[in-house]
Amino acid sequence: MIKAHFQNIRIELIKEISSAEKSLKIAVAWFTNNELFDTLLQKCKDKVHVELILINDAINIKQFGLNFNEFIKEGGVLYFGDSENLMHHKFCIIDDKVLINGSYNWTYWAETKNEENITIFKGEVEILKSFNEEFRKIVSTKRQIQSIETNMLNNVSDENSFFNLKNIGVNEYISSAVDLGNRGNYEMANKIFEEVTKLNPVKANRVLQNGVTSNIQVFKNIYQSISTKTYIPSTDTTYEGYCNSIRNLIREGNYINAIGLANTCATKYREKFTVHVYCGDAKTKLNDLTGAEIEYNKALNYRHYPKAKILYYNKAYNYTFFPRADVFLKLGQKDKVIETLNEAVHAYKKLNIPIGVTKAEKYLNDISNNQIPSQIE
Numbered sequence: 001m002i003k004a005h006f007q008n009i010r011i012e013l014i015k016e017i018s019s020a021e022k023s024l025k026i027a028v029a030w031f032t033n034n035e036l037f038d039t040l041l042q043k044c045k046d047k048v049h050v051e052l053i054l055i056n057d058a059i060n061i062k063q064f065g066l067n068f069n070e071f072i073k074e075g076g077v078l079y080f081g082d083s084e085n086l087m088h089h090k091f092c093i094i095d096d097k098v099l100i101n102g103s104y105n106w107t108y109w110a111e112t113k114n115e116e117n118i119t120i121f122k123g124e125v126e127i128l129k130s131f132n133e134e135f136r137k138i139v140s141t142k143r144q145i146q147s148i149e150t151n152m153l154n155n156v157s158d159e160n161s162f163f164n165l166k167n168i169g170v171n172e173y174i175s176s177a178v179d180l181g182n183r184g185n186y187e188m189a190n191k192i193f194e195e196v197t198k199l200n201p202v203k204a205n206r207v208l209q210n211g212v213t214s215n216i217q218v219f220k221n222i223y224q225s226i227s228t229k230t231y232i233p234s235t236d237t238t239y240e241g242y243c244n245s246i247r248n249l250i251r252e253g254n255y256i257n258a259i260g261l262a263n264t265c266a267t268k269y270r271e272k273f274t275v276h277v278y279c280g281d282a283k284t285k286l287n288d289l290t291g292a293e294i295e296y297n298k299a300l301n302y303r304h305y306p307k308a309k310i311l312y313y314n315k316a317y318n319y320t321f322f323p324r325a326d327v328f329l330k331l332g333q334k335d336k337v338i339e340t341l342n343e344a345v346h347a348y349k350k351l352n353i354p355i356g357v358t359k360a361e362k363y364l365n366d367i368s369n370n371q372i373p374s375q376i377e
Contacts, residue, residue, distance in 0.1 A: 005118050033106050047075070174207055321344035
């Protein structure tokens with residue numbers, strides 16, 4: 001029997017692999033899918049003899065990738081193909097009775113992005129014989145891997161891969177994190193997403209932003225975890241340095257690290273007004289409006305009224321009226337904006353600071369004419 005499949009390929013693979021009773025011989029260029037991997041692990045535990053040939057590159061062997069050491073520990077036999085003489089096969093032989101062959105790598109990219117196919121051959125003796133011979137030919141030139149050490153993970157080069165992480169983007173990592181999160185492994189999902197943020201922070205933020213906005217639970221859980229962590233920079237760690245770094249991260253679209261850096265700053269410095277505002281700005285960008293509101297209110301609670309010299313959006317203020325009014329503006333509290341600006345007019349008149357009076361009165365006049373400013377500074 002010969003049958004081709006173009007849809008639900010992963011499901012078909014899992015169904016066929018799960019039927020194995022004696023042996024599995026797999027040659028697949030790239031392998032990142034956790035569900036397929038767990039199916040192989042289960043067959044190893046069921047005492048099925050599982051042999052696996054992969055390319056030794058940064059797609060297959062990476063931090064937070066599939067745990068091939070566990071595969072080996074459970075009795076699986078692992079071989080590495082070279083990336084120079086590319087082992088580009090994607091086939092699986094089950095109990096020497098069934099062959100699965102096609103274009104489909106066992107990756108999230110193949111599952112979600114590509115047009116792929118597999119063909120399942122059952123009882124085709126000559127075809128099975130040919131693929132068995134090819135498998136044995138490849139194995140005869142490879143060294144069996146006894147374990148994957150930490151230094152191997154660190155030394156595998158993206159640049160020497162036929163395809164590398166830069167070529168395929170961070171989609172494999174993102175898909176892996178989502179898959180693990182959906183299956184309840186939030187700890188590993190969070191670690192992987194932190195790695196994504198290092199590799200491509202703008203894309204990581206965009207994916208997280210869309211996920212949170214779409215109310216997808218796995219992204220909400222990932223966000224909840226990473227938004228409470230800290231990110232320590234190697235740059236200026238003065239308060240002003242932290243604030244400038246946070247603002248730069250927001251401008252770059254790296255809201256995740258901006259939040260982490262704000263959390264770090266808030267634990268180190270007594271002055272917290274500005275850093276909580278910036279944290280609120282970053283959370284707003286990630287569509288966490290509730291979290292942003294909390295940060296803005298924290299900023300207001302840390303004010304030193306009526307006089308406090310603060311740095312706010314690269315400007316130094318001796319009085320908090322305009323920064324506070326700006327935070328109320330972010331919160332949508334128009335009455336509080338007007339009240340704070342009126343306080344500014346009164347105080348600046350009393351202090352004989354005409355420039356402050358003029359500025360506050362202009363904002364009040366604009367608001368009375370329904371010309372709401374985008375920012376008060």
